[in-house]
Amino acid sequence: MVDQMTNRGAALEMRGINKSFAGNTVLAGVNLSAGAGEVHALVGENGAGKSTLMKILAGVYQPDAGEILIDGQQVRFARPSDALRSGVAMIYQELSLAPDLTVAENIFLGREPLSFALLGVVNRREMNLRAGEMLKAHGFKIDPRASIKRLSAADRQLVEITRATVEAKRVLVMDEPTSSLTAHEVEDLFRLIRELKGRGLAIIYISHRLEELDFIADRLTVLRDGRAVYAGAWGEISRAEIIKHMAGRELKEIFPPRLATKGETRLSVTNLTRQGKFRDVNFAVAAGEVIGIAGLAGAGRTELVETIFGAYHADGGEIFLNGSPLHLAQPNLTVARGLGLLTEDRKRTGLCLNQPLATNLTLANLKTLMRGWRLDRKRETAAASEHIAKLHIRPSDPNKTVALMSGGNQQKVLLARWLFADSEVFLLDEPTRGVDVAARSEIYRAINRLAEAGAAVVMVSSDLPELLGMADRILVMRRGRLVAELTGRKTTQEEILRHAAVDESETTGSSFTFQVSS
Amino acid sequence: MSDWIKRFIPFASLIGLCLVIAVLEPRFLSSGNLASVARQTAVIMVMAMGMTMVMVSGGIDLSVGSMMALAGVTGAFALAGGAPTVVGIATCMAAGAVCGLLNGAAIATLKIPPFIVTLGAMGIYRGIALLVTDGKAVVGLPTKFGYLAEGNLFGILPVPLLIVMIVALAVHFVLSSTRLGRYCYAIGSNVEAARYAGVRVTRCQIIFYLILGTLAGLAGAIEAARLVTGQPTTGEGYELRVIAAVVIGGGSLSGGQGTVVGTIIGALIMGVLANGANLLGISSFTQQIVIGAVIVLAVTFDAYQRRRLETAGS
Numbered sequence A: 001m002v003d004q005m006t007n008r009g010a011a012l013e014m015r016g017i018n019k020s021f022a023g024n025t026v027l028a029g030v031n032l033s034a035g036a037g038e039v040h041a042l043v044g045e046n047g048a049g050k051s052t053l054m055k056i057l058a059g060v061y062q063p064d065a066g067e068i069l070i071d072g073q074q075v076r077f078a079r080p081s082d083a084l085r086s087g088v089a090m091i092y093q094e095l096s097l098a099p100d101l102t103v104a105e106n107i108f109l110g111r112e113p114l115s116f117a118l119l120g121v122v123n124r125r126e127m128n129l130r131a132g133e134m135l136k137a138h139g140f141k142i143d144p145r146a147s148i149k150r151l152s153a154a155d156r157q158l159v160e161i162t163r164a165t166v167e168a169k170r171v172l173v174m175d176e177p178t179s180s181l182t183a184h185e186v187e188d189l190f191r192l193i194r195e196l197k198g199r200g201l202a203i204i205y206i207s208h209r210l211e212e213l214d215f216i217a218d219r220l221t222v223l224r225d226g227r228a229v230y231a232g233a234w235g236e237i238s239r240a241e242i243i244k245h246m247a248g249r250e251l252k253e254i255f256p257p258r259l260a261t262k263g264e265t266r267l268s269v270t271n272l273t274r275q276g277k278f279r280d281v282n283f284a285v286a287a288g289e290v291i292g293i294a295g296l297a298g299a300g301r302t303e304l305v306e307t308i309f310g311a312y313h314a315d316g317g318e319i320f321l322n323g324s325p326l327h328l329a330q331p332n333l334t335v336a337r338g339l340g341l342l343t344e345d346r347k348r349t350g351l352c353l354n355q356p357l358a359t360n361l362t363l364a365n366l367k368t369l370m371r372g373w374r375l376d377r378k379r380e381t382a383a384a385s386e387h388i389a390k391l392h393i394r395p396s397d398p399n400k401t402v403a404l405m406s407g408g409n410q411q412k413v414l415l416a417r418w419l420f421a422d423s424e425v426f427l428l429d430e431p432t433r434g435v436d437v438a439a440r441s442e443i444y445r446a447i448n449r450l451a452e453a454g455a456a457v458v459m460v461s462s463d464l465p466e467l468l469g470m471a472d473r474i475l476v477m478r479r480g481r482l483v484a485e486l487t488g489r490k491t492t493q494e495e496i497l498r499h500a501a502v503d504e505s506e507t508t509g510s511s512f513t514f515q516v517s518s
Numbered sequence B: 001m002s003d004w005i006k007r008f009i010p011f012a013s014l015i016g017l018c019l020v021i022a023v024l025e026p027r028f029l030s031s032g033n034l035a036s037v038a039r040q041t042a043v044i045m046v047m048a049m050g051m052t053m054v055m056v057s058g059g060i061d062l063s064v065g066s067m068m069a070l071a072g073v074t075g076a077f078a079l080a081g082g083a084p085t086v087v088g089i090a091t092c093m094a095a096g097a098v099c100g101l102l103n104g105a106a107i108a109t110l111k112i113p114p115f116i117v118t119l120g121a122m123g124i125y126r127g128i129a130l131l132v133t134d135g136k137a138v139v140g141l142p143t144k145f146g147y148l149a150e151g152n153l154f155g156i157l158p159v160p161l162l163i164v165m166i167v168a169l170a171v172h173f174v175l176s177s178t179r180l181g182r183y184c185y186a187i188g189s190n191v192e193a194a195r196y197a198g199v200r201v202t203r204c205q206i207i208f209y210l211i212l213g214t215l216a217g218l219a220g221a222i223e224a225a226r227l228v229t230g231q232p233t234t235g236e237g238y239e240l241r242v243i244a245a246v247v248i249g250g251g252s253l254s255g256g257q258g259t260v261v262g263t264i265i266g267a268l269i270m271g272v273l274a275n276g277a278n279l280l281g282i283s284s285f286t287q288q289i290v291i292g293a294v295i296v297l298a299v300t301f302d303a304y305q306r307r308r309l310e311t312a313g314s
Helices: A050-057 A080-085 A103-107 A124-137 A153-167 A183-198 A239-247 A301-309 A331-336 A346-350 A357-369 A377-390 A407-420 A437-452 A464-470 A493-500 A509-515 B002-024 B031-056 B064-080 B085-110 B114-133 B143-150 B159-177 B179-189 B191-196 B201-227 B238-248 B260-279 B284-311
Strands: A010-021 A024-035 A039-043 A065-070 A073-075 A088-091 A171-175 A202-206 A219-224 A227-233 A265-274 A278-286 A290-295 A316-321 A339-342 A425-429 A456-460 A473-478 A481-487
Touching (some): A024 A050, A024 A202, A024 A219, A039 A050, A050 A088, A080 A088, A088 A153, A124 A153, A153 A171, A153 A183, A183 A202, A227 A239, A239 A437, A265 A301, A265 A456, A278 A301, A278 A456, A290 A301, A290 A464, A290 A493, A301 A456, A331 A339, A346 A407, A346 B191, A357 A407, A377 A407, A456 A464, A464 A493, A473 A493, A481 A493, B002 B260, B031 B064, B031 B143, B031 B179, B031 B201, B031 B238, B064 B114, B064 B201, B085 B114, B085 B201, B143 B159, B159 B179, B159 B201, B159 B260, B191 B201, B260 B284
Parallel strands (some): A039 A219, A088 A171
Antiparallel strands (some): A010 A024, A010 A065, A065 A073
């Protein structure tokens, strides 16, 4: 039931796009069109072909067949600069800013305002001024002179968005733009999107968060296995039907029930402090318990779990694991004592990307695979295969280089690493970021099995429906302090956000309703 | 499939190179000549084994030539003072181990980039070697010490070749079949990810440099035996040949990639190139150009492979 409308006012039309890599068909006859002033939501599981389709639109890849029309004119993008020249800009999921340059330098990269045009002298003053105005107009509080590497992930995302709005004349592609943003920043972003729509831009918006699409999407295309399996106006079909189209099957339970009983305290922290990050944090988790940590970006949640794990030193306070204190925590010691951290940034602190799946999976617990000095490869392959089957990791070849796997499967490999390490306390930092619906459900199921088997789970998440669906208790952090403890089954997203917001007067009921799930 | 190509290309190049040289100059295949290739490349190969480990772990060591010279003169002093051969060799290795330990400790604990640390160390170790010998060769080594470089086991197997084989087997075992080896690849691939997985990164890194230093010391012993003197100026420029052997053999300058077999092939490609050029009467100046071009080719290939990996899976 692919909708074949020939949108005469279409700013962008992609027709019959085919693409395969090394014999694998990634896209098969995909059509996509977006009118001027329209937000076209593109959804699909990881590996469905969304990113490839968008990279073709941005000129990163060339299609094997099919055509692209901008304002009815056929175009051919041999390289990204061709796409930019035609007014097609893209905000990549993986940030693509130069970390050593300033905010303004990044925004104007490649088209710096010049003082003496012939000499190519950059007019730094004007550049900073104009960048500052742009950021301010968008409602982003970012210093244009700041170096990118000093910015938080969320601020970098906002800079990237600002840069793309300068480049985009006809079409703007946003690939998961909200994945590192707080509720408040998402609000700013949506205001900006509405403004860009008013300017007549066609926006392709990729997201895993179906909830937020209600607020901006006009049209919808669902990709599955490289085909557009549904296209229509937003709201024509229910969210459940969208998920069905994405997965090709019904997902009855995104949050499966858990039958865990609370046991003894596994992990507790008292007055834990790290200067400038968090202060006097106290909490405890028991066996069989899943607790959630909510908060805005920059509230200190990641820093807290990384400090407990020993990746950073605390400046004060104590950490107890199974009743005995952890002194001078370091990952090698905490891992040996049964702590596992699923990191927020799987590419930076999680995966050895150019290594095989099995190497990544077994890395934290090689000692169980040793026969004297020798690593038993057969046992390693068997152990890896067992976890690959348990978590439905695809592709299932233990020798597959992890860089070649999709984000959801990479995340499952990292979860499997801690399962294999027989951890007793799991610190999961944004466990489902950039993970598709089916993989999410499997991750949730695995977390439940862990709790049922007597593990303690601490889950940091910005996805409130996820926290509400999974956590027994939800701790809310604000500016480095634990400010509330809520019961998972009884609280609401509104209540969590009221505690999490930095300035309560800034947060009104309507500003976060987009995250409320059905 | 790309893995297969990556392994195969250096090997095919080596075979092809040998065939071409053998056709142009049949003397290349004489056992005497092949033994001399083995002897000439032995010193490079012993160090390249250690360098493979260091480079797989994401590091580099520019001071290998200097460590080799310093270790060589230290051992030569011991031998000239009447120490038995075994003690002389052990002294060389111990001196190399100390140098490697210092490199590793500076890199791993002070978090200084290995390129900078070992660039400094290259000058320091060379300077010490020159200072303690006053720039002159250490003489008076027992003649039987020369057996280490010139001797043949059972009359056919050159002793340096035997040493290379033992070292290669040992390093291959460590890299492919031990925990340390697995950590080496993990650290080289992503040092932060390794740390977050509970790997004791600092300790591992120190061990890798320590092993390389020890092997540089062993290479220094072989070189001193070959010259039957302790030369403070020996090994200049060897660091580039050692690194080139690893890179030509498929090792990556950015870590996480590289094998002992690849490095052996890389070292042999360079050794055969130099030997063939000599046999064919090609000047050493031209040889440098050819070897330089081969290195650039190998690195280009490595970069191409890495780009393919980065653009895939998206």
